[in-house]
Each structure stands twice: as C-alpha cells, then as structure tokens.
Amino acid sequence: MSETARLWRTFRKNRTAFVGAVIAIVVILVAIFAPLIAPYDPLDQDVYHRLLSPQRGHLLGTDNFGRDSLSRIIYGARVSLIVGVCSVLIGMVVGTSLGIIAAMKGGKAENLIMRTVDVLMSFPNLIMGLMVMAILGSGMGKLIIAIGIIMAPRFARITHAPTLAIKEQDYITAARALGFSDLRVIFRHALPNVLGEVLVMGTLWTATAIRIEANLSFIGLGVPPPTPTWGGIIREGMDYLSNASWISLFSGVAILITVLSFNMLGDGIRDIIDPHITHGV
Amino acid sequence: MGSYLVRRILLAIPILFAVLTLVFLLVRVAPGDPAVAALGDYASKEAVEALREKMGLNAPLYVQYFQFLGGLFRGDLGRSLINSRPVASQIASAFPYTLELTASGIILGSLFGILLGILTALRRNRLVDYIGRVFSLVGLSVPAFYLGILLLLIFSIKFNLFPVVGGGDLSNFGETLYYLFLPALTLALIMMSYITRMTRSSILNILNEDYVRTARAKGLRERLVIYKHVLRNALLPVLSVVGMFSIVLIGSSVMTEVVFSRPGLGKMMVGAMKQRDYITLQSIMVIFSSLVVFINLITDLAYGFTDPRIRYD
Numbered sequence: 001m002s003e004t005a006r007l008w009r010t011f012r013k014n015r016t017a018f019v020g021a022v023i024a025i026v027v028i029l030v031a032i033f034a035p036l037i038a039p040y041d042p043l044d045q046d047v048y049h050r051l052l053s054p055q056r057g058h059l060l061g062t063d064n065f066g067r068d069s070l071s072r073i074i075y076g077a078r079v080s081l082i083v084g085v086c087s088v089l090i091g092m093v094v095g096t097s098l099g100i101i102a103a104m105k106g107g108k109a110e111n112l113i114m115r116t117v118d119v120l121m122s123f124p125n126l127i128m129g130l131m132v133m134a135i136l137g138s139g140m141g142k143l144i145i146a147i148g149i150i151m152a153p154r155f156a157r158i159t160h161a162p163t164l165a166i167k168e169q170d171y172i173t174a175a176r177a178l179g180f181s182d183l184r185v186i187f188r189h190a191l192p193n194v195l196g197e198v199l200v201m202g203t204l205w206t207a208t209a210i211r212i213e214a215n216l217s218f219i220g221l222g223v224p225p226p227t228p229t230w231g232g233i234i235r236e237g238m239d240y241l242s243n244a245s246w247i248s249l250f251s252g253v254a255i256l257i258t259v260l261s262f263n264m265l266g267d268g269i270r271d272i273i274d275p276h277i278t279h280g281v
Numbered sequence: 282m283g284s285y286l287v288r289r290i291l292l293a294i295p296i297l298f299a300v301l302t303l304v305f306l307l308v309r310v311a312p313g314d315p316a317v318a319a320l321g322d323y324a325s326k327e328a329v330e331a332l333r334e335k336m337g338l339n340a341p342l343y344v345q346y347f348q349f350l351g352g353l354f355r356g357d358l359g360r361s362l363i364n365s366r367p368v369a370s371q372i373a374s375a376f377p378y379t380l381e382l383t384a385s386g387i388i389l390g391s392l393f394g395i396l397l398g399i400l401t402a403l404r405r406n407r408l409v410d411y412i413g414r415v416f417s418l419v420g421l422s423v424p425a426f427y428l429g430i431l432l433l434l435i436f437s438i439k440f441n442l443f444p445v446v447g448g449g450d451l452s453n454f455g456e457t458l459y460y461l462f463l464p465a466l467t468l469a470l471i472m473m474s475y476i477t478r479m480t481r482s483s484i485l486n487i488l489n490e491d492y493v494r495t496a497r498a499k500g501l502r503e504r505l506v507i508y509k510h511v512l513r514n515a516l517l518p519v520l521s522v523v524g525m526f527s528i529v530l531i532g533s534s535v536m537t538e539v540v541f542s543r544p545g546l547g548k549m550m551v552g553a554m555k556q557r558d559y560i561t562l563q564s565i566m567v568i569f570s571s572l573v574v575f576i577n578l579i580t581d582l583a584y585g586f587t588d589p590r591i592r593y594d
Contacts, residue, residue, distance in 0.1 A: 119299040122573050123566075126532030127550075131566060134554045135311040211424050215536055218426050219551055234427065238540075241430070242438050249434075252427040259422040267418075 010272050017268020023261035031077035038071035042228045051244040061246045063236060069247055072228040073254050079140065079222075079229045080258060084210035086144045091151025092202050098152070099159030100190050103167060104182065114160060117153040125150050129212050133221040140223045143216065147209050158201055159194045166193050196273045204266035207259045214255045230255045285585050293578045300570045305349050308563045309342065318557040319362035349563075358564040363556050368564045371549065376568070378448045378545035381457070383534045385465040387527050390472020395519060397473065398480020399512070405485065413477055420474020425533035429467040429540035436463055446542035464541045468530055475526045476519065484515040517587055524580025528573050 011017055030037060039059075046066035054061045060069040102113040120128070132146040166172060167190070175185050216222040217231025225232060230251045237247030316332040317324065333339050337348055352359060358368040401413035437445045449460030487493060488511060496506045535547030542548065546565050553561035 115299070118296060119303055122296060122300045122570055122577070124528050124532030124569065124573065126535060127566070127569050130535070130550070130554060131307055131562075134557075134562065135307060137312065207422065211422070214424050215426060218424075218536070219539065220555070231424075234430065238430070241434060245434055245438075248427075248430055252424075252430065255427065256419070256423050259424075260418065263418060263422050 007272070011268070014268045014272055016264045017272065020261045020264025020266075020268055023257060024265055027077055027258050027261065028081060030074055031081045034074050034078060038068075038074040040068035040071040042067060042072040042075040043226050044068070051240060053244070054246055060250045061244065063233075063247045064240060064244070069233070069250060072233055073230065073251055076228045076230040076233060076251065076254065077258070079217075079227065080210050080213055080255070083140060083143050083147065083213045083223075084206045084262075087147035087209045087213075088151055088202055088206045090144065090148035091205070092155050092198060094148070095152035095155025095157075096159045096191075096194070096198055099156035100163045100186055100194070102156065103160050103163035104186055104190060113156065117156045117160075120149070120153040121157070125208070125212055126215055129216055130219065130221065133216055138221055138224045143213060143222055146216075147212050150212065151205055151209065154205065155198065155201070158197055162194050162197065163190050166190055200266055200270045200273060202266075203262055203269060207262035207266065210255070210262065211259050286582065289578065289581050289585070293574055297571060297574045300574060301350070301353070301567060302346070304563055304566045304570060305346055307566075308559050309345075311559060313557055314338075315362055315557075315559045318559065353567065358567075359560040361553075361561045362558045363553075363561075368561050371561070372546065372564060372568060375544055375546050375549050377451055378543050379534060379538065379547060381461060382464050382468065382537065382543065382545060383527070383530055385461065386468025386472055386530055386534070387523070389465065389469040390530075391476050391523050393469070394473040394476025395480050395516065397477040398519070399484060401477065402481045402484035402488070402515075403507070410481075413481065417474040417478040417481075420471055421478070423471070424536070425467055425471055426536040426540050428470060429464065429537050432463050432467055433540065448543040448545065460543070464537045464543055467537050467540075468533055471533055472526060472530055475529070476523065479522045480515070480519050483518050484511060487511050487515045490514075517584075520587065521580055521584050524576055524583075527576050531569060531572060 011021075044067060046062070049058070049062050049066045050064055052058050052062040052066075054069075058068050058070070060073065062068055063072070098113050098117075102110040123131070128150050129146050132149055133142065136142040136146060172185060172189055175189055180188075213222060213229070214231035214234075217229040218235045220232075220235060222231060223229050225236075233251040234248040237244065237249075237251070240247055314329065314333070316329045316336060316338060320328055320332060337345060340348070356369055358372065360366065361368055361371065397413050397416075401410040404410050433445065436442045443463050444460055447460055449456040451457055493506060493510050496510050497503075534545070535550060537543070538545045538547035539551055546568060550562065550565040550569075552558075553565065
C-alpha cells in the first residue's frame with residue numbers, strides 16, 4: 001500500500017478528523033457557492049417583512065431591515081473563512097520563517113527575534129487584535145493583517161525549538177559542509193522537519209483566527225456593514241434579543257460549527273501524525 | 282530556589298519594559314491626532330496646536346517616552362481625552378469589576394475543570410468521558426461573547442432569574458454576586474473546557490508511564506496509585522496551563538463585559554477605542570499587559586516551587 005493510501009486509511013478511521021474535515025469542506029463550499037445557495041440577496045431590505053420568525057420562505061427568519069437571515073449567514077461564511085485562512089497563512093509564512101531563521105542563525109538575530117516574540121505574546125490575542133484594529137481602522141485586508149500579527153509569533157515559537165534540535169544533527173552539518181547555501185539548508189532540510197507541527201497548529205489556529213474575527217466584528221472593528229459577517233450579525237441582533245433572538249442565535253451556531261470543525265480536524269491530524277500523545281478529544 | 286526566584290523576577294523586568302514601550306509606540310503610530318480627537322473635527326487650528334503643546338505631543342518622541350514612564354511610576358496615567366477626568370481614578374473604579382470577574386472565572390473554571398478532567402480520564406471511553414470530551418471541544422470553539430448571549434437569553438430574558446446588564450454595587454455583597462453570576466459562569470465554562478481537556482490528556486499520558494505500571498504490579502491499591510503516582514505528576518503540567526489560559530481569559534473578559542455591560546476595564550477599553558481616546562486606551566493596555574507579565578511570572582514561580590528540577594536549570 002502506498003504512503004498516501006495508508007495515510008488516507010488512517011484519516012478515514014479517525015472519526016474526529018473525518019467529521020471535522022467533512023464539515024469544514026461543506027462550510028468552504030457554502031462560502032464559495034454563496035450566490036447559488038443563498039435564497040435572497042443578503043443586502044436586500046424589505047421593510048414589510050421585518051423581524052419575521054423562522055418560517056417557510058425565510059427559514060432562519062429576517063432581521064430588523066427585513067433582510068433574510070439565512071442568506072446573510074451564508075454570505076457571512078465568506079468573510080470568516082477568507083480572514084481565518086489568509087491571516088493564518090500570513091502568520092504561518094512570516095512566523096515559521098522567523099522561527100527557523102532565528103534558530104539557524106543564532107546569536108543576536110535569534111535574541112532579537114525571539115524576545116520580540118515574547119513581547120508580542122505578552123498581550124492576550126483579543127486585546128492585541130483590538131489594539132491593532134484600532135490603529136489600522138476597519139476593513140477585510142486590515143483584519144487579515146491584524147490577526148496575522150497575532151498568529152506570526154505563535155508559529156515562530158513552535159518552529160524555533162525543534163529547529164534548534166535539528167540544527168545539531170549530522171545531516172545538517174553535512175549539508176553545510178557540502179557548501180549548500182543557508183536558504184537551501186533551511187528549505188530542504190530544516191523546514192520539512194517542522195512542517196507537520198506547523199500544519200496541525202495551522203489548522204487549529206485557523207479555528208482561533210475565525211473566532212477572533214467574530215469577536216472583532218462583534219465589537220464593530222471588523223469588516224464594516226453592510227457586508228454580512230457572523231460577528232456583525234450577532235451584534236445587530238443584540239438589540240432584538242428579547243423579541244427576535246434568532247438573528248443572533250443562528251449566526252452564533254454558524255461560528256460554533258465552523259470553529260468546531262477546524263478544531264476537530266486539527267486534533268485528528270495531530271493524532272494521526274503523533275499517535276503517542278493522547279490529546280483529549 | 283532563592284536564585285531561581287531572583288533570576289525569574291529579573292527576567293520579568295525587561296519584558297515589562299519592552300511591553301510598555303510597545304504600547305507607547307503603538308499608540309503613537311495610531312492614525313489621527315489625539316488633540317483633534319479631544320477637541321473634535323471642527324476645532325480651529327490654533328486650538329489644536331495649543332492642546333498639542335499642552336499635552337506634550339510636540340516634544341521629541343524620546344522625551345514623550347520618558348514622560349510616559351515617569352507618569353507610570355508616579356501613578357499618573359494622564360487625563361481622558363473625552364471627559365478630562367484622571368484616567369487612574371477611572372481605572373481604579375473599573376478594575377474591581379474586571380478583577381472579580383476574571384478571578385472567579387479562573388478559579389471556578391480551573392477547579393471544576395480539574396475535577397471533570399480527572400473523572401473523564403479515569404472513566405475513559407465511558408459515558409462521562411464522552412460528555413466531558415464533547416463539552417470541552419464545544420467550549421474551546423464557542424466565542425465567549427456568544428456563550429454570554431446564550432446565558433443571557435436563557436437565564437435573564439427567558440426565566441428572568443438574573444439581571445440583563447450592569448455590574449451592581451460593589452459594596453453590597455449579595456448584589457455583587459447577583460450581577461456577577463452569569464458573566465462569571467461564561468468565563469468559568471470556557472476556562473473549564475480548556476482545563477478539563479488538559480487534565481484529561483495529562484492523566485492519560487501519565488497512566489502509560491512505567492512507574493505507574495510498576496506501582497500497580499507491586500500490588501499497590503488503585504486508589505494510592507492514582508493519588509500518589511498519577512495525580513501528583515499529572516497536575517503539574519496543568520498548573521502551567523492554568524497560567525496560560527488565564528491570559529486567554531483576560532481577553533475573553535473584555536467581550537464578556539461588553540455583552541453584560543459590566544463597567545470594567547474591558548468595556549472601558551472598547552469605549553475608549555471607539556471614541557479614539559488614546560490616553561485611556563494606552564493606560565488600559567498597560568494594565569492588561571502588566572497583568573499578563575505578572576501572571577506569567579507567578580506561573581513560572583509556582584512551577585519552580587512544585588517541580589524541584591526546574592530550579593537547577
């Protein structure tokens with residue numbers, strides 16, 4: 001059996017990873033095909049049908065502008081996923097590079113990079129996100145940068161220590177002795193060794209990033225209205241909690257399911273890569 | 282132990298300074314003129330310039346930096362750009378609300394999390410384990426503000442058991458608890474899900490250790506094996522995680538305060554952010570980040586006390 005087939009079998013057998021992957025893929029498809037799936041335009045207002053409870057025609061009800069909640073939630077998946085995935089990718093590329101460079105170079109460069117990481121990680125994620133968004137202003141690109149800034153130090157930290165250990169291995173010394181450039185040694189020899197952990201944490205932190213995005217949108221520091229975002233929909237529904245709780249409720253369920261699926265997927269992949277650790281769920 | 286203590290405390294000082302410097306710089310690179318923010322967009326150029334001079338914004342950056350640090354040492358955090366009141370006194374009145382919320386969330390969440398973690402690990406693959414695992418996975422995934430809204434909806438709006446918003450009068454213990462219950466429950470449930478998961482995996486890892494097998498093989502009673510060999514060793518890593526998640530919880534407390542309109546630091550911070558009150562914002566950031574450096578310090582020290590190996594590093 002080939003290596004890919006073996007991995008696929010292990011993956012199929014790991015229920016957590018499999019269910020997580022299926023849900024995540026469904027959410028991604030919903031986001032991509034939002035215009036085809038959504039029954040209404042998410043921005044279409046209809047003052048005669050405000051605050052309708054869930055019913056035929058409006059499966060998840062309507063909001064205070066008469067906009068269809070289901071359509072808004074379907075479109076909201078786009079912002080959450082784009083921001084979640086892109087910010088983690090930025091954090092992954094920048095953080096992993098810095099972590100590996102710090103470990104390989106050593107000396108002052110290492111000190112500077114890793115102490116900066118310590119300082120950046122001294123702020124709780126959300127507070128860092130709030131602060132950076134307050135400085136940058138709202139918008140999707142800025143949101144991606146803000147959450148990317150939160151993610152980068154984490155990737156630097158998880159790649160730094162294992163690279164330090166690898167650095168002393170004979171094959172790295174050999175590669176260097178053969179006169180290979182630093183970049184080649186890093187990409188061909190150091191990076192593959194930390195890639196597994198980076199991918200697992202990347203999946204788990206995508207869940208975190210989506211949650212941070214929801215938080216910032218809820219505060220009103222995310223993508224500005226009228227673009228539907230899950231956090232924003234919940235905020236808008238807050239004023240109608242007592243008479244139209246569905247506005248906030250269903251959007252929250254969307255966040256919960258999406259974050260849960262990425263967490264399950266990340267956990268499952270970790271169990272497959274490192275079966276000795278019993279990480280819980 | 283003494284030298285470890287001193288070394289660790291000395292290490293916290295440069296980190297604290299770096300954090301303070303970062304806060305200072307972040308606020309300085311923020312767009313918009315604080316003087317304009319204070320006076321409004323229609324203020325005359327002269328008025329803005331006069332206020333800039335008064336606020337010390339025309340001084341070179343390094344002078345402003347030392348003024349900022351000097352102010353911190355004297356406990357002078359400046360005046361709010363919005364209401365001109367001293368920020369220090371506003372923080373002093375808001376801080377207790379945040380402290381009681383986060384402290385009760387951390388303590389209750391850790392306590393019940395450890396208990397549930399032990400229970401799920403020792404009853405692995407039984408019903409309680411499945412429930413515990415689903416609970417912690419959901420708890421890890423739900424944003425604090427949404428959990429808060431759910432609790433608000435059920436307990437305050439539907440059953441009318443608790444107040445919808447506010448913080449209550451702190452001098453009245455009963456009222457404090459009444460207002461604290463739902464926000465604290467929100468944070469405690471989230472903390473509990475983290476800690477349950479960590480405790481469970483830590484115990485399961487220890488159960489596989491050779492010394493546990495040896496203890497069982499020599500005929501030690503199961504109870505003793507669990508108490509003396511498993512729990513003592515398993516709870517040590519949980520301790521460091523309590524510190525780590527306490528920091529996460531500080532972030533969640535901001536959102537919880539916003540949902541429940543508690544007059545704490547988090548709500549004050551979000552308000553300052555929306556009104557572009559940089560002086561207040563800067564001060565709250567200083568408080569939050571100092572708190573994080575402090576929690577990290579305490580965690581490391583507690584770790585040093587409980588694990589003798591660490592001190593000799």
